[in-house]
Amino acid sequence: MVLQSVWFILWSLLWAVYFILDGFDLGIGAMLPCLARNEDERRIMYNAAGPFWDGNEVWLISAGGVTFAAFPKVYATMFSALYAPLLMLLFALIFRAVSFEFRGKVEGENWRKAWDVVHFISNLVPAILLGVAFANLFMGIPVQPDANGFYLYHGNLLKLLNPYGLAGGLFFLAFFMMHGCLWLAFKSEGELKDRAITRANQLWIIVLVLLVVFLALTFVFTDLFQNYFKMPALFLIPVVALVGLLGVKAMLSKGKVFTAWVCSAVFCVAVTFFGTLGMFPRMIISSMNGVEALGAFNASSSQGTLTIMLIVALIFVPIVLVYQFLVYKTFSFKITKEYLDDKVAHAY
Amino acid sequence: MDVVVLSRLQFAVAVFFHFIFVPLTLGLSVFIAIMESIYVKTGNEIWKKHAKFWGKLFLINFTLGVVTGITLEFQFGTNWSRYSEFVGDIFGSLLAIEATTSFFLESTFLAVWHFGWKKVGKKMHLASAWLVAIASNLSALWIIQANGFMQNPRGYEIIAGRAELSNFLEVISNPYAWGMYGHTVLSAWLLSAFFIMGVSAWHLLKNSNVDFFKASFRKFAPITLISVCLVVLMGHTQGQNVAKLQPAKLAAMESHWETDSNVAFPLIVIPDAENERNSVEALKIPGVMSFLATNDFNAEVKGLKDFAPEDRPSPAIVTAVFWGFRIMVFLGCLFGLVALISCFQIKADMPNKLLLKVLNICVPLPYITIALGWLVAEMGRQPWIVYGLMRTSDGASQVPGGNVLVSLIAFIVVYSVLGVIDIYLLYKYSHKGPDAE
Numbered sequence: 001m002v003l004q005s006v007w008f009i010l011w012s013l014l015w016a017v018y019f020i021l022d023g024f025d026l027g028i029g030a031m032l033p034c035l036a037r038n039e040d041e042r043r044i045m046y047n048a049a050g051p052f053w054d055g056n057e058v059w060l061i062s063a064g065g066v067t068f069a070a071f072p073k074v075y076a077t078m079f080s081a082l083y084a085p086l087l088m089l090l091f092a093l094i095f096r097a098v099s100f101e102f103r104g105k106v107e108g109e110n111w112r113k114a115w116d117v118v119h120f121i122s123n124l125v126p127a128i129l130l131g132v133a134f135a136n137l138f139m140g141i142p143v144q145p146d147a148n149g150f151y152l153y154h155g156n157l158l159k160l161l162n163p164y165g166l167a168g169g170l171f172f173l174a175f176f177m178m179h180g181c182l183w184l185a186f187k188s189e190g191e192l193k194d195r196a197i198t199r200a201n202q203l204w205i206i207v208l209v210l211l212v213v214f215l216a217l218t219f220v221f222t223d224l225f226q227n228y229f230k231m232p233a234l235f236l237i238p239v240v241a242l243v244g245l246l247g248v249k250a251m252l253s254k255g256k257v258f259t260a261w262v263c264s265a266v267f268c269v270a271v272t273f274f275g276t277l278g279m280f281p282r283m284i285i286s287s288m289n290g291v292e293a294l295g296a297f298n299a300s301s302s303q304g305t306l307t308i309m310l311i312v313a314l315i316f317v318p319i320v321l322v323y324q325f326l327v328y329k330t331f332s333f334k335i336t337k338e339y340l341d342d343k344v345a346h347a348y
Numbered sequence: 349m350d351v352v353v354l355s356r357l358q359f360a361v362a363v364f365f366h367f368i369f370v371p372l373t374l375g376l377s378v379f380i381a382i383m384e385s386i387y388v389k390t391g392n393e394i395w396k397k398h399a400k401f402w403g404k405l406f407l408i409n410f411t412l413g414v415v416t417g418i419t420l421e422f423q424f425g426t427n428w429s430r431y432s433e434f435v436g437d438i439f440g441s442l443l444a445i446e447a448t449t450s451f452f453l454e455s456t457f458l459a460v461w462h463f464g465w466k467k468v469g470k471k472m473h474l475a476s477a478w479l480v481a482i483a484s485n486l487s488a489l490w491i492i493q494a495n496g497f498m499q500n501p502r503g504y505e506i507i508a509g510r511a512e513l514s515n516f517l518e519v520i521s522n523p524y525a526w527g528m529y530g531h532t533v534l535s536a537w538l539l540s541a542f543f544i545m546g547v548s549a550w551h552l553l554k555n556s557n558v559d560f561f562k563a564s565f566r567k568f569a570p571i572t573l574i575s576v577c578l579v580v581l582m583g584h585t586q587g588q589n590v591a592k593l594q595p596a597k598l599a600a601m602e603s604h605w606e607t608d609s610n611v612a613f614p615l616i617v618i619p620d621a622e623n624e625r626n627s628v629e630a631l632k633i634p635g636v637m638s639f640l641a642t643n644d645f646n647a648e649v650k651g652l653k654d655f656a657p658e659d660r661p662s663p664a665i666v667t668a669v670f671w672g673f674r675i676m677v678f679l680g681c682l683f684g685l686v687a688l689i690s691c692f693q694i695k696a697d698m699p700n701k702l703l704l705k706v707l708n709i710c711v712p713l714p715y716i717t718i719a720l721g722w723l724v725a726e727m728g729r730q731p732w733i734v735y736g737l738m739r740t741s742d743g744a745s746q747v748p749g750g751n752v753l754v755s756l757i758a759f760i761v762v763y764s765v766l767g768v769i770d771i772y773l774l775y776k777y778s779h780k781g782p783d784a785e
Contacts, residue, residue, distance in 0.1 A: 050463060051459035051463045055452065057418075062444065062448060062452075064421055068424065069444035070441075070444075075424075075429075084751060097415045098415070102769060102770075150746065301436060302437050302513055304512070308516050312445050316448040320448065320452045327459060
């Protein structure tokens, strides 16, 4: 029980870290047409994510890998049930990666413009899909075990695009965009920075509104609050989220963009945990009558596997965090015109 | 079409496409680290230039390797969910360990290498090159350990209908996996060495950057030869592993039908798998098949007929595996010959023109050879998804066939487009030479 709970928390944490890190670079990409006004500004936006996006995406691989390793039945059910959205996410991530790499490799405005369109869409789509997917997981999806105990999905893609799912998608998108604007403001200067701050302020209001809407809909459409009523101390988590979000505004008005980004990250962690702890110990809730949910206690791997994985995680995840932190520090400088023009810098 | 067939096709497309990009990553990462080491140690700028030139090609190639790898991790869940439920305890944990120990390291330090020429010191930059090289080759180890469990499952217990971990050390000391790892990684180095030789040859033929590419020709001719020898050696070892652990696969590779001892090796064979025989078997060398499989001329080698038809590869697969194996071995011998001749040309003021042309033509051949090797390994495992434990037909997800058909078509279209662009860029930048921007 303890080991499975620990893995449930680690699983939530991996998703939270993924949303913080890939959240900002997806957000920057999705803001590309709304922020950049010329080629230099576009390149600054690409390079604000430049050395980070690939390492950030590995957190998604790890979250997927940990679902597979620690909760195989959840992984099998979740991935086969969400077949269509996951493949769309996958194709978007493929296009996003190559848009970074290919855009600058051929001379010509049309070539770059085409990749800018690809880049925008391929950053926008994952942001929305992740929100839609998680909202549906909170609400429950139509799965039912067959005679052999394999959970089969009885819905389709359109069923995932219900009001609650869409609210989740918009909420994620708005948050990622705000989070991305904050990072861009930190990595740029001058006009682009000012514009990023203006957009961040506008998006902040949208995020706040969508947060309220999403929480209200969560109360209506899901039973996530039950865990909170059972253990009121947990209400601290949404409080932290709110404090984080208010912190973003406060720091923005003081002009401290990096601190605002950190507040935004705190908000992200709290929102993720608000959702997963509301589900706990369930990971796949069935929306069909009388079907048992799959979760930490009935769909986990063996104690042996969980133990070995925990040892690996306790050794390597801190190491990863340390070297990723150092790399972030190394590349925390402002992206300037001089940087873009410097051949030795090998900017995108 | 049936969802199992579609899922298999989709996985085949995804995995073969992924492995177009992986071998160059595995080999070139090590070679670039070596080049940069020479530069840092001797201060010779030409090797810095080499590291940068090959590094640019490495980056173009790397991106597609990464994103097509994510596809595979997703596919176990989307298309092979029953398999995933059955083996998740062991297979899933190996994939998760790969991500935490290797993939993070590779992706993070590749960024330091790519963007860090001015931002970090010389030594730190070199360390990043080595970390990328080590991490990518370590990553391959975990993935092949996972594949090893499909080929020769061990260290498990069947509890409540799934394979649960009983002994982790037994899982990761799988002789099949280690043999396969050696063979795979070395062949990736071979491919990368041939890539470097081929690009160098192209420039030498055009008289472009002669000193620069002569340096790489001279340095890599012996590396090419050494890697061919090691690949063959490891291939032989792995063949013996297969003989012991997967006798039906070995019999398919040799199109060997009747169990016998002191088995001859026919140089020329044309299988007639439908009728469970070979229509042509000529130039037999006595005892050699027994020897190749076991190091003993008199040993028994099991024939395909010894396995129930439902437990061994189907006739079509036997034919594919047989030809895949033969052509792979043939191409391997060809590489040995080309590498040997190249070594004799190291001292020449300008290597022989014909040799340079051959080297240039050779660039795609190791790609084909490696794909054939995987064809032998994976199709030869059929009809099992986990050898002897779970049939491929029992592993697929029960998702609507239409979904898989759509995604299969999407994969083929998207991968073709991206593959063409990527190969075009590799072609373009490899021909531009080291001074181009």
